Amino acid sequence: MLLTITYQGWPATDLGYLLHKNPQRVQTFSLSYGEAHVFYPEVSEERCTAALVLDIDPVGLVRGRKKGANEGFTMEQYVNDRPYVASSFLSVAIARVFGTALAGRSKERPGLVEQKLPLEAHLSVIPCRGGEQMLRRLFEPLGYELEMEAGLLDDQFPDWGISPYYSVTIRGDVRLKDLLSHLYVLIPVLDNEKHYWVGEDELKKLLRHGEEWLSEHPERELIATRYLKYRRKLARTAMERLMDQETAVTGEEEQKEEQEAGIEKPLSLNEQRLQAVSRTLIGSGATRILDLGCGEGKLIRLLMKERQVKEIVGMDVSARALMIAQERLHLDCLSSAQAERVQLIQGSLLYRDERLSGFEAAAMVEVIEHLEPNRLKSFERVLFEFAKPGTVVLTTPNVEYNAKFENLRAGKFRHSDHRFEWTRLQFQEWANRVADEHGYSVSFAPIGPVDEQVGPPTQMAVFTQIS
Numbered sequence: 001m002l003l004t005i006t007y008q009g010w011p012a013t014d015l016g017y018l019l020h021k022n023p024q025r026v027q028t029f030s031l032s033y034g035e036a037h038v039f040y041p042e043v044s045e046e047r048c049t050a051a052l053v054l055d056i057d058p059v060g061l062v063r064g065r066k067k068g069a070n071e072g073f074t075m076e077q078y079v080n081d082r083p084y085v086a087s088s089f090l091s092v093a094i095a096r097v098f099g100t101a102l103a104g105r106s107k108e109r110p111g112l113v114e115q116k117l118p119l120e121a122h123l124s125v126i127p128c129r130g131g132e133q134m135l136r137r138l139f140e141p142l143g144y145e146l147e148m149e150a151g152l153l154d155d156q157f158p159d160w161g162i163s164p165y166y167s168v169t170i171r172g173d174v175r176l177k178d179l180l181s182h183l184y185v186l187i188p189v190l191d192n193e194k195h196y197w198v199g200e201d202e203l204k205k206l207l208r209h210g211e212e213w214l215s216e217h218p219e220r221e222l223i224a225t226r227y228l229k230y231r232r233k234l235a236r237t238a239m240e241r242l243m244d245q246e247t248a249v250t251g252e253e254e255q256k257e258e259q260e261a262g263i264e265k266p267l268s269l270n271e272q273r274l275q276a277v278s279r280t281l282i283g284s285g286a287t288r289i290l291d292l293g294c295g296e297g298k299l300i301r302l303l304m305k306e307r308q309v310k311e312i313v314g315m316d317v318s319a320r321a322l323m324i325a326q327e328r329l330h331l332d333c334l335s336s337a338q339a340e341r342v343q344l345i346q347g348s349l350l351y352r353d354e355r356l357s358g359f360e361a362a363a364m365v366e367v368i369e370h371l372e373p374n375r376l377k378s379f380e381r382v383l384f385e386f387a388k389p390g391t392v393v394l395t396t397p398n399v400e401y402n403a404k405f406e407n408l409r410a411g412k413f414r415h416s417d418h419r420f421e422w423t424r425l426q427f428q429e430w431a432n433r434v435a436d437e438h439g440y441s442v443s444f445a446p447i448g449p450v451d452e453q454v455g456p457p458t459q460m461a462v463f464t465q466i467s
């Protein structure tokens, strides 16, 4: 799957600064469902084109699949159009790879961010339920000119008619961040199929990326309904929020504040990690969550802000850490309803513990590397055989990345209490084995900036119980 973005301003090479991607380099990003490559097939002062190629791994997709999604004939899991067409996978890649541009930030060319520029985007293949008409209804109100091409389903059999796949170019004078947010929202709307669970989180994404244009779009209802994949209640909430000026204004202010804070202080790795874990837990739909090795309670604090979460139990072996958590979370001063949602318990992950049974999800953030390697087997049974939560979200350092930390001496771990640190391969081998042995499927995602050679600083595995 190929998306290209072309800029024809002067000098056109500014596109590199706007996208935060150097035109001289080919860069690869690993995503949970494959790889994204960025390179520039065309670079001159008059015309500059950036290409985003998605290399989706169909086998990886099946492995990481949630239960219940296993519909269709068996081969269809492996042989389908997903690797070849623009879909919500592309939206995820846009957010990951061009996230800074999507948020409207550029250190080198801040002035250009707010300017309308002559831009063109080309999608090599996009499935479009509703054909040419639908493409026009979605893109023309946003001020784009369209060029579309639909091929025959099969050249040998013209009677079969045209295929539902289009090759599309959109052209207009727009801000780059608008172009990216239009694509981010409208690609899954055209494809009309989403690869991940649609919930509150998706609603937030739609509102965030559609904030500046969706309420004015004549097809906003269709967009919201399709984006939220026919979840009528969510779609209705989206409409209400878009329409309700008051909520929209306060929402906007909040987001602006957040964005500004973001500019001043880039998210620390620790914060990125906690947010990624929290998003994944919320995305799993869990309402009762364990935080194993909760330390001073940073993840608990994030989860307490989520209305979906009804109960959090934080466990740690260290009484001192639990005391600090108790204080930082102000558990003694909260209203009883709030305080009842959180419970802190002392215990060890190396011993079977009844109190850990019956949870929908468990987080284990930067804890496994504190366990003795020869005790890992006991821990695996405690968590995956006895506690058996529906989802386990587990993070650990990627030792390959240590070479990038300037003040870490070669061969040293990041923390004196770490008993080991794994490479990506070691972590994946461990996680795949544990998943196989205990009836879980597992998928992996990077956290933090992904380096071409050594990968991300933190690695995350998401285990989902196969019923």
Ligand code: SAH
Pocket (backbone or CB within 6 Å): 292, 293, 294, 295, 296, 297, 298, 299, 315, 316, 317, 318, 321, 347, 348, 349, 350, 364, 365, 366, 367, 370, 371
């Ligand atoms: N998850 C927290 C803390 C990570 S530090 C965060 O992200 O901020 C690792 C934590 O694991 C420490 O608080 C330590 O006390 C705890 N820990 C280490 N061994 C443990 C064990 N066997 N059982 C439970 N917790 C343990």
